[in-house]
Amino acid sequence: MVMWWLSSQPKGQRQVVVSILPSFICWHIWKARNKAVWEGISLSSGDICHGIIQDVVLAVSSEVNRWNLLPFFDQFFDRLSEPPMPLQCKIVRWRAAGTRIATLNTDGCSKGNPRASGGGGVLRDSEGRFLIGYSVCLGVSTSLLAEVLALLAGLRFCHQRGFTQVRVQSDSLVLVGILQCWFQCSWQIRREVFHIWQLAEDSGHFSHCFRETNTVADILANEGLLHPLVQMKIYNHPCMLPQLARGALRLDRSGFPSLQLLKRTPA
Template identity: 40%
Template sequence: MGFQLVSKCFCCALATGATLEHVFSAGQLALEVWAYFQNICGIGSSYDSLRAHLFDWWMSPTPRGKQRFVFDIVPVFICWNIWKARCRAVFEEAGVRVKEICEAVFQDVKSAFEVQFSLAAQGVKQIWCSIRMVVLRETRERGGGGLLRDSDGQLLVAFSAYLGKATSLRAEVLAMLKGVQLCLGKGFLPRIVQSDSMLLIDILQRRCLCPWSVRREVEQVWHLVEGVQFEHRYKEANKVADLLSNVGVSHPQELVRVYFTEHTLPSVARGECRLNRLGVPSVRRVRVGRA
């Protein structure tokens, strides 16, 4: 009748409009593909937009070399293979499956590796396993920290812990587990558990697969606080826990320190805790280079 309408989505059961954001980021198929590779490489995402996905991959603090190369090319291949699947669905009426898209991304990564690093032909799985081990085995001395507040923002209990050598994901899981155990041991039952690790929250919400290396600890958290609400908090809203985790690294001779009042908190976290209770927002300080 002369009206130009948005194309129907190819990846969802509902007749959703196939906008660029929906096809590449917000649609169910796109979400599952992104989550699959984010789980492998230990990257969290807010799922806000395609721009957010690309930013999470390209701005991640990874060293140079093969790992950096992977983080640069994977999001490109994800978008490219989602688009090819969309075209096959629209013009050839072909079925679309997440597994097939992921396998196509694996194949593209394999080909890019062979060209970039002059590698002999290897199985896609072998190459990806080696990539995954590089990413997940970045271990160093880690600390954990957390706190429990009541509905008025008053501190009930807090802790800092030395976690030894661990990956970032394992440190996040161990810190959450120690915090939950501490709360229950003191007679508190948390209703909302928050973390600034989007990957951990996705795992706890069962939105992505749990790596085998932290499966036991994640299952312990599920068991201890069954029915609790897991929420993501940005680092700006998680400053006290972040500071306490830094304190945890500094006392390897004492695995866990417990604090029951604001006055007994380490000095670096005391002021931030008071500002949180008063509702004063935190900002992330960044260093801007001069031209």
């Protein structure tokens, strides 16, 4: 066993596993001994080996998502020699919904679903110039309800400021599907969705965007959690926005691309 541990292995994660394995073996044998002596619990060799493999897999964290925990160490060790699956990505950018049309990006968040939630949004012209922004505290709600309330608050706010012809972008595919009548609307949000339809007048005004292109609204939605005593906070100028939102706003306007990570596929 010592000769195997000290033998040269190909560089990479197999070598890492070989180097850390003795420590995990000794540690789990020591824990099993203490359980037997002090707690009267006898662990089988299979239980000890399972714990060792589990800790090794967690140590090689980049491989955890590639497969489920294998029951035998030799299977796990052999799998480490396989080449990793390529990670695919897609270049995405924020784009206005149309020329000479204001674009409203909205987002909602719930820290627990349901739990404390917030919403936010930003209105920009077709050149990406900032018009208005807002963040809102939504109390306790689910993620979908937070998305709906954040959008409804944004449309009402835009109408109050005289922006009646806007196009909405949301990274919630479920919400966009409901507003475009692709999905059935749940009774819990039916009243709010009806009010959104009244303000928008056309289901074609809603479109889905990638989360990577909805960063400004996402930051403002999380900002809504930070001012529970002020239900709605208005941003009339870019300098009033949180620092991260200002940076994301500039990147969006310059057309700076973001990388959207896609699911791994076999090579």
